[in-house]
Amino acid sequence: MIRVERAKVYFEVRKGFFKRDIVKAVDGVSFKIDKGKTLALVGESGCGKTTLGKLTLRLVKPIEGRVFFDGLDITNLKEKELKEFRRKAQIIFQDPYSSLDPTQNVYQIVEEPLLIHKVGEKKERVYKALEDVKLIPQEDFLGKYPHQLSGGQRQRVSIARALVLEPNYIVADEPVSMIDASSRAEILFLLKELQAKKNLTFLYITHDIATAKYFADEIAVMYLGKIVEYGNPQEVIKEPKHPYTQALIEAIPEPEPKNKDRLRKIIGGEPPNPINVPKGCRFHPRCPYFMKDICDTKEPELKRVEGKREISCYLYEFRRDY
Numbered sequence: 408m409i410r411v412e413r414a415k416v417y418f419e420v421r422k423g424f425f426k427r428d429i430v431k432a433v434d435g436v437s438f439k440i441d442k443g444k445t446l447a448l449v450g451e452s453g454c455g456k457t458t459l460g461k462l463t464l465r466l467v468k469p470i471e472g473r474v475f476f477d478g479l480d481i482t483n484l485k486e487k488e489l490k491e492f493r494r495k496a497q498i499i500f501q502d503p504y505s506s507l508d509p510t511q512n513v514y515q516i517v518e519e520p521l522l523i524h525k526v527g528e529k530k531e532r533v534y535k536a537l538e539d540v541k542l543i544p545q546e547d548f549l550g551k552y553p554h555q556l557s558g559g560q561r562q563r564v565s566i567a568r569a570l571v572l573e574p575n576y577i578v579a580d581e582p583v584s585m586i587d588a589s590s591r592a593e594i595l596f597l598l599k600e601l602q603a604k605k606n607l608t609f610l611y612i613t614h615d616i617a618t619a620k621y622f623a624d625e626i627a628v629m630y631l632g633k634i635v636e637y638g639n640p641q642e643v644i645k646e647p648k649h650p651y652t653q654a655l656i657e658a659i660p661e662p663e664p665k666n667k668d669r670l671r672k673i674i675g676g677e678p679p680n681p682i683n684v685p686k687g688c689r690f691h692p693r694c695p696y697f698m699k700d701i702c703d704t705k706e707p708e709l710k711r712v713e714g715k716r717e718i719s720c721y722l723y724e725f726r727r728d729y
């Protein structure tokens with residue numbers, strides 16, 4: 408369904424008049440998601456999750472590598488084909504407060520994609536989408552503005568807007584991190600239910616590795632623009648192999664922003680900086696198992712170690728007793 412091959416997304420940021428920095432947001436990433444499945448993408452904020460999600464929707468373009476959707480190479484699509492593709496692929500943003508236009512009511516918000524894509528039967532489709540996200544009876548919500556809704560309801564409206572074009576691929580970018588804890592499980596459950604009902608394919612982005620266990624079929628752990636561990640969520644959470652994944656698991660259950668401090672305490676060292684990526688393994692300055700003249704020389708490749716599990720770490724190239 409979705410296939411990304413050796414993709415790199417770099418941003419140029421100006422620093423003063425002559426100087427510019429290159430932000431290596433996504434730095435050589437390959438993965439695929441099968442139809443009807445969910446891949447969870449986890450990692451600290453700033454590691455490139457959103458950029459990678461946007462890449463699969465071609466909201467950003469790679470400077471290297473390719474992106475495929477249902478076998479179609481979308482890397483260099485022209486405007487018209489891009490628009491067609493966008494009907495089938497949607498995003499749910501992290502923050503339902505800033506991603507919903509405060510001057511539009513629920514009907515207008517959910518209707519908007521239909522106007523953009525010139526789709527008919529607007530009223531029926533909006534009603535159906537609201538039913539799908541359980542904002543019923545619809546009449547109770549259609550005339551409301553975002554500020555009149557709870558966080559959970561707002562996120563349901565974003566989901567309805569993403570669903571209204573009947574896409575088959577959805578990027579859910581930290582869909583529950585900004586809403587109150589009591590609505591989180593409900594929203595995740597709703598997404599799961601919609602997936603089963605509509606055979607949706609999901610990229611589920613989260614910094615909360617624990618929720619991946621319930622939500623995802625596969626998990627990819629990202630560090631500084633790269634996937635460092637990949638596998639079955641239950642197995643990865645039960646027995647993390649990459650030292651970075653181990654630290655992430657140790658940092659559960661504190662959610663961000665507290666989690667950030669906890670993670671920093673567990674790992675130590677400088678927080679990662681995509682402008683200045685360390686030589687060799689990019690995690691080596693913070694790694695408790697750092698091996699001199701190995702980890703700081705050449706970047707380890709993501710290699711399959713057993714079953715579906717893939718790890719990029721020299722520990723697993725020299726040791727065979729894990």
Ligand SMILES: Nc1ncnc2c1ncn2[C@@H]1O[C@H](COP(=O)(O)OP(=O)(O)O)[C@@H](O)[C@H]1O
Pocket residue numbers: 418419420430431432450451452453454455456457458459681
């Ligand atoms: N449009 C942009 N221009 C410049 N830098 C960007 C842009 N988008 C993201 N970045 C940078 O790329 C890195 C990865 O960002 P992002 O993909 O948002 O990470 P995450 O979603 O994991 O928090 C960050 O350092 C961020 O500041």
Ligand SMILES: [Mg+2]
Pocket residue numbers: 453456457458580
């Ligand atoms: Mg993000």
